[in-house]
Amino acid sequence: MLTNEEKELLEKEVHGYVHREAAKISVLNKLQEWRGWISDETLKEAAEFLEITPDELDSVASFYNLIYRKPVGKKVIHVCDSASCWALGEPEVKAELKKCLNVNMGETTEDGAFTLLPIVCLGNCDNAPTMLVGKELHNRVKPADVKQILVESKEK
Numbered sequence: 796m797l798t799n800e801e802k803e804l805l806e807k808e809v810h811g812y813v814h815r816e817a818a819k820i821s822v823l824n825k826l827q828e829w830r831g832w833i834s835d836e837t838l839k840e841a842a843e844f845l846e847i848t849p850d851e852l853d854s855v856a857s858f859y860n861l862i863y864r865k866p867v868g869k870k871v872i873h874v875c876d877s878a879s880c881w882a883l884g885e886p887e888v889k890a891e892l893k894k895c896l897n898v899n900m901g902e903t904t905e906d907g908a909f910t911l912l913p914i915v916c917l918g919n920c921d922n923a924p925t926m927l928v929g930k931e932l933h934n935r936v937k938p939a940d941v942k943q944i945l946v947e948s949k950e951k
């Protein structure tokens with residue numbers, strides 16, 4: 796159940812919208828920030844708050860790559876696998892990530908620090924290959940950079 800404090804903060808997200816449901820992504824993002832991911836229970840609470848059905852909200856939540864409908868690690872690594880990144884070395888970067896983290900795509904490391912996921916074009920093609928680690932965008936990533944990026948990201 797949404798706490799009174801959560802409701803109060805979410806009211807700020809819908810403020811200014813003529814229709815509450817226009818704030819779907821903002822509300823989901825806030826809840827994900829607080830809870831780590833969007834469980835079925837959280838989805839229902841958010842839908843009730845937005846005065847729409849859980850199915851209506853789930854169609855947005857499931858479509859949007861940065862909303863997690865399953866538990867994820869402390870940080871999610873999104874590796875862009877669209878054309879430019881793929882052509883400029885994404886497969887090698889991905890292989891190095893899998894090796895360093897000892898996971899496959901879609902999995903979370905044993906210590907819960909990272910989840911590794913693919914993502915479509917991040918709109919950063921001139922800096923390909925690129926990946927997001929949490930909220931931090933990394934440009935022109937080489938396999939040799941991966942270990943250091945992971946170490947620094949864990950420290951933040």
Ligand code: FES
Nearest residue numbers: 875880917919920
């Ligand atoms: S193809 Fe990777 S950022 Fe566009």
